[in-house]
Amino acid sequence: MILVEAFNWILANPGTFFSAFNRHVLMCVISLGIALVIAMPLGLVVARSPRAAFVAINVAGSLRSIPSLAILSAAMPFLGIGLLPSVVALVVLAVPPLLLNTVVGIREIDPSVLDAANGMGMARRDIRWQIEIPLAVPSILAGVRTSAIQVIGGAALASFIGGGGLGDFINAGIAIMNMPRLLVGAVPIALLAILTEVLFGWIERSVTTRR
Amino acid sequence: MIRLDHVTKNYEGSGRHAVDNLDLVIETGTTVAMIGPSGCGKTTTMRMINRLETPTSGRVLVNGRDVAETDPQELRRHIGYVIQQVGLFPHMTIERNIATVPRLLGWDKARTNRRIDELLDLVGLDPAVMRRRFPHELSGGQRQRVGFARALAADPEIMLMDEPFGAIDPITRVRVQDEFRQILKKVRKTVVIVTHDLDEAIKMGDRIAIMRDGRLLQYDTPAALLARPADDFVASFLGLDRAIKRLNLITVEEIMDRGHVPGPVPSIAAEASLQHALARLLADDLPGLAVTGTDGSFVGYVSREAIFSAQR
Numbered sequence: 138m139i140l141v142e143a144f145n146w147i148l149a150n151p152g153t154f155f156s157a158f159n160r161h162v163l164m165c166v167i168s169l170g171i172a173l174v175i176a177m178p179l180g181l182v183v184a185r186s187p188r189a190a191f192v193a194i195n196v197a198g199s200l201r202s203i204p205s206l207a208i209l210s211a212a213m214p215f216l217g218i219g220l221l222p223s224v225v226a227l228v229v230l231a232v233p234p235l236l237l238n239t240v241v242g243i244r245e246i247d248p249s250v251l252d253a254a255n256g257m258g259m260a261r262r263d264i265r266w267q268i269e270i271p272l273a274v275p276s277i278l279a280g281v282r283t284s285a286i287q288v289i290g291g292a293a294l295a296s297f298i299g300g301g302g303l304g305d306f307i308n309a310g311i312a313i314m315n316m317p318r319l320l321v322g323a324v325p326i327a328l329l330a331i332l333t334e335v336l337f338g339w340i341e342r343s344v345t346t347r348r
Numbered sequence: 349m350i351r352l353d354h355v356t357k358n359y360e361g362s363g364r365h366a367v368d369n370l371d372l373v374i375e376t377g378t379t380v381a382m383i384g385p386s387g388c389g390k391t392t393t394m395r396m397i398n399r400l401e402t403p404t405s406g407r408v409l410v411n412g413r414d415v416a417e418t419d420p421q422e423l424r425r426h427i428g429y430v431i432q433q434v435g436l437f438p439h440m441t442i443e444r445n446i447a448t449v450p451r452l453l454g455w456d457k458a459r460t461n462r463r464i465d466e467l468l469d470l471v472g473l474d475p476a477v478m479r480r481r482f483p484h485e486l487s488g489g490q491r492q493r494v495g496f497a498r499a500l501a502a503d504p505e506i507m508l509m510d511e512p513f514g515a516i517d518p519i520t521r522v523r524v525q526d527e528f529r530q531i532l533k534k535v536r537k538t539v540v541i542v543t544h545d546l547d548e549a550i551k552m553g554d555r556i557a558i559m560r561d562g563r564l565l566q567y568d569t570p571a572a573l574l575a576r577p578a579d580d581f582v583a584s585f586l587g588l589d590r591a592i593k594r595l596n597l598i599t600v601e602e603i604m605d606r607g608h609v610p611g612p613v614p615s616i617a618a619e620a621s622l623q624h625a626l627a628r629l630l631a632d633d634l635p636g637l638a639v640t641g642t643d644g645s646f647v648g649y650v651s652r653e654a655i656f657s658a659q660r
Binding site for chain 1: 398400420421422423424425426429431432433434435436437438439448449452495498499508
């Protein structure tokens with residue numbers, strides 16, 4: 138059974154496996170963090186103007202259609218190899234869903250809620266922090282989930298440009314035609330993605346049921 | 349007192365006045381119903397009072413002060429604001445919704461809490477049950493009651509209400525109208541209520557302002573308006589049944605013949621409206637009705653002719 142062989146390989150080489158695993162997770166968390174810092178404030182600003190929101194939604198939409206491999210490969214000629222170009226490429230991958238969902242989350246707020254807030258004398262900043270952001274949270278969380286899954290999958294390709302991570306096992310497995318080695322990379326990536334989906338799905342639901 | 353002084357509002361590119369040289373004085377403690385066809389400028393007029401809209405020219409004065417010179421947020425915190433879709437914050441409990449303005453004004457917790465209970469009682473909702481609920485758990489009528497309580501939270505002198513009953517089903521609407529009218533009478537507010545429903549305007553307003561194409565056509569008490577429409581448009585807006593509507597504004601007690609107390613004939617209560625009395629007369633084909641006081645004793649008589657002449 139190749140799955141058992143893969144598992145045995147991990148038990149025999151825990152240091153190699155976990156350094157790749159940690160690298161993978163670190164890459165994802167950093168990229169996602171940077172993407173959040175870019176996409177959320179941008180989304181909040183852009184959502185105010187219908188025209189800017191329209192442009193943002195369309196640009197983000199077309200960025201999303203670029204395959205992950207193309208983005209990662211495109212980073213190499215400009216930034217060389219290693220962690221940095223990988224993270225930059227993953228950020229490009231992660232920003233569109235986050236931006237999209239932030240803008241949609243804000244724009245879907247019932248206008249009468251904002252009219253009431255305004256009419257009661259809430260300041261612009263109060264409306265932003267007490268009304269707009271909390272009401273957009275479920276939508277933003279859905280964006281984080283989509284982005285996280287994109288990034289976890291995308292990070293598997295970082296290996297091609299020397300970014301490291303679990304993709305290294307996949308590449309090695311293919312190169313030496315060693316299927317168990319390939320699964321050492323592939324299965325944990327799949328499990329990470331599923332776990333993220335389930336976890337964020339649960340967080341989203343627990344936040345949304347309160348309204 | 350609210351005073352609109354030659355107020356005009358143009359929207360860029362619309363090519364016409366949304367509000368056209370409007371002069372209007374709203375006395376302290378009175379309720380004014382603003383009515384007219386859609387696009388007549390009634391909502392825009394209301395929204396200029398709390399600076400949600402800015403006049404192109406002219407002034408809006410609240411208690412003698414030009415609102416253009418006030419801080420808009422400060423101004424709005426002291427003017428209650430109720431809208432058709434209520435606009436409760438869906439992610440906040442009822443108590444937090446009601447506490448919005450007290451929070452902005454920096455009230456302490458104990459005072460805010462007392463006020464929330466007081467207001468929920470006032471609008472007929474049980475604080476013990478309602479405080480921790482979320483807006484989606486309430487019916488339309490309950491939501492508007494909470495919206496009303498939220499607007500009253502900091503005890504503002506002025507209340508602006510934009511079609512406050514528009515989103516409530518017709519049966520609940522009548523009850524909520526009655527309740528709000530009682531409450532507004534009790535708390536003595538200066539109220540501007542925008543509506544497109546004539547019966548609502550007659551019921552709620554001490555005075556009615558009829559608008560069309562941004563201009564004020566007539567500003568009068570309901571009785572005067574129904575009796576003497578200023579022009580053909582107002583007359584047709586009020587409808588052919590305005591004479592009957594007017595009977596609704598007069599009670600039997602006001603016109604009954606106190607000297608004439610007949611024997612046990614069909615009777616009607618003294619506080620009933622003439623419309624009600626006429627309906628009884630027509631239904632049972634009677635020449636007149638005995639009038640009973642609150643204790644049930646006969647206090648007078650109202651005849652068909654008396655009702656007809658009250659109309660004139």
